[in-house]
Amino acid sequence: MNDPQLLHEDDSLDLDEMARASGVRVDIIVELVSHDILQPRGHHAREWRFPAPSIERVHRALRLRRDLDLNWPGVSLGLALLDELHDLRRRHRTLLRRLG
Amino acid sequence: MKHAPRAPIWEGEGGAFRAAAGYADRSPMQYKDYYDILGVPRDADAAAIKRAYRKLARKYHPDVSEEADAEERFKEVQEAYEVLKDAEKREAYDRLGSNWREGEPFTPPPGWEQDPRGHGGGFHGGADFSDFFASIFGAAPGGGAGSGPRGGFQMRGEDRNARIRIRLEDAYAGVTRAFSFVTTEIGPRGEPQQARKTVNVTIPKGVTEGQRIRLAGQGGAGFGGGPAGDLFLEIEFEPHAVFHAEGRDIHVELPVAPWEAALGAKVKAPTLGGTVELSIPPGTQSGRRLRLAGRGLPGKVAGDQYATLRIVTPPATTDEHRELYRRMAELMPFDPRAGLGT
Incomplete structure (x- = not known):
C-alpha cells in the first residue's frame, strides 16, 4: 500500500504530475483549469503548479459531472458553492464547540 | 407460497454479462425495491424516473450531503436508477414480480444458474452494487461488464471520504493513529465483498483542520481492471478545554x-x-x-x-x-x- 500522503497546500505538482497523481489524462486537467475548477499558480501550462489538495478536487469534479449529469460550468459553480458550504459548516461546528 | 413460481428471467444465448455463480449458497440476499428507493410508482415513465434520480442524487450525493448514511443511500439510488433507466434491465427486474418487499430474503428464480444471460449492455456506477443486483445482472469486475464480449470497459473505483479526529496537541507535535475502515474488495468469483482494514496514518506536525490525507488505492474497488479509488481523511480537531x-x-x-x-x-x-x-x-x-x-x-x-x-x-x-x-x-x-x- 502507498503511504498516507498529506495533501498540503504548500506541496505543488506540475501538469504531468497532476494528471498522473489524479489518474486522469492531461487534457482533462487542462479542461478543468479552463473552467476555473482548478486554479494553478503560473500563467502558461508549462509553468502551472497545482497545490496537492487539487488531486481530490479533480475526483470530486469528475464525480459531480457524472453523477449529477452536469456540464463543466455547472461543476465549477457546484464546487465553488460546496467549498463555501464546507467552510461555513466547519466554522459552524467550531463555533458550536466553543459555545459548549 | 406468497411468490408464485416465476418464469426464468435468463433466456437465450450469449450476452454481455456472466451472472456471478455462487450466490445461491451465500447468506440470503435481500430484495431491493428499486421503485420504492426512487419513490416512483411501478408504472413511472422514463422522465419521472430520471427526475426522481436527479432529485435524490442531489440530496444524497456524498460530495454534497452531510447526512451520515449519504454514501449508502446514494449507492442505493444509483443502483435503482441503473436498473430502472434501462428498458431491458427494468423489464428483467419487473419480471421478478411486484409481490416482493424491500429487504425481504431473496432467491433468484429457478433456472438462473443454468442459463445465465445478461441484460442490457454495460453498466456504470461502480462495483459496489448489492448482491441482489449482481445476482440478476452479473457482478461487474472480473466476471461482468468489463470482461464480457462487449467488454474493454474500465472504471476507476469510488473515492471514499472520512474524518479523522485528533487532539490539538497531536496537530502540534505530530502523531500516528490507527484508522479502521470498511472497504469493498472483489472476491474470487468477481463479486463485491466488504472487508475491514486498519492502516496506520502518520499525521505530521502542523496539520490544520480541514486538511486531507490521501490513502491512494484504499477507496472502492475499480472494475474491468480499473484502479481502486482513494480514501481521503479530513483532519478534524477534538474540542479543547483551553x-x-x-x-x-x-x-x-x-x-x-x-x-x-x-x-x-x-x-x-x-x-x-x-x-x-x-x-x-x-x-x-x-x-x-x-x-x-x-x-x-x-x-x-x-x-x-x-x-x-x-x-x-x-x-x-x-x-x-x-x-x-x-x-x-x-x-x-x-x-x-x-x-x-x-
Whole structure:
C-alpha cells in the first residue's frame, strides 16, 4: 500500500504530475483549469503548479459531472458553492464547540 | 407460497454479462425495491424516473450531503436508477414480480444458474452494487461488464471520504493513529465483498483542520481492471478545554486580575509548546488581544498564538474586601458607561 500522503497546500505538482497523481489524462486537467475548477499558480501550462489538495478536487469534479449529469460550468459553480458550504459548516461546528 | 413460481428471467444465448455463480449458497440476499428507493410508482415513465434520480442524487450525493448514511443511500439510488433507466434491465427486474418487499430474503428464480444471460449492455456506477443486483445482472469486475464480449470497459473505483479526529496537541507535535475502515474488495468469483482494514496514518506536525490525507488505492474497488479509488481523511480537531485553532493560529482566552490589567504585569500563559511568560501592558482593557508570534501550529511559516485578555473581578467576600472596593470608588471616580449617553 502507498503511504498516507498529506495533501498540503504548500506541496505543488506540475501538469504531468497532476494528471498522473489524479489518474486522469492531461487534457482533462487542462479542461478543468479552463473552467476555473482548478486554479494553478503560473500563467502558461508549462509553468502551472497545482497545490496537492487539487488531486481530490479533480475526483470530486469528475464525480459531480457524472453523477449529477452536469456540464463543466455547472461543476465549477457546484464546487465553488460546496467549498463555501464546507467552510461555513466547519466554522459552524467550531463555533458550536466553543459555545459548549 | 406468497411468490408464485416465476418464469426464468435468463433466456437465450450469449450476452454481455456472466451472472456471478455462487450466490445461491451465500447468506440470503435481500430484495431491493428499486421503485420504492426512487419513490416512483411501478408504472413511472422514463422522465419521472430520471427526475426522481436527479432529485435524490442531489440530496444524497456524498460530495454534497452531510447526512451520515449519504454514501449508502446514494449507492442505493444509483443502483435503482441503473436498473430502472434501462428498458431491458427494468423489464428483467419487473419480471421478478411486484409481490416482493424491500429487504425481504431473496432467491433468484429457478433456472438462473443454468442459463445465465445478461441484460442490457454495460453498466456504470461502480462495483459496489448489492448482491441482489449482481445476482440478476452479473457482478461487474472480473466476471461482468468489463470482461464480457462487449467488454474493454474500465472504471476507476469510488473515492471514499472520512474524518479523522485528533487532539490539538497531536496537530502540534505530530502523531500516528490507527484508522479502521470498511472497504469493498472483489472476491474470487468477481463479486463485491466488504472487508475491514486498519492502516496506520502518520499525521505530521502542523496539520490544520480541514486538511486531507490521501490513502491512494484504499477507496472502492475499480472494475474491468480499473484502479481502486482513494480514501481521503479530513483532519478534524477534538474540542479543547483551553485552545481553539483557526488555520495555523491558536487562540486562548486569558483571565487577568484588575491590578494586572491596570498596572501591567508579567503573567504565565499556556501555549501548545508549554507555558510562556506574557507581558500585560499597563492600562489594558478586557478584550485586548496579544500576539505570541510563532507560538501557533508549526509549519513553513508557523502560526501565532493570540491571547484575548478577560479581566476577572475578584469576589468581595469579606468586610475588608468590600471596604477596599468602596475606597476605590471614592478615589477613582469612573463611569464605565460614559460612552452610552446614559
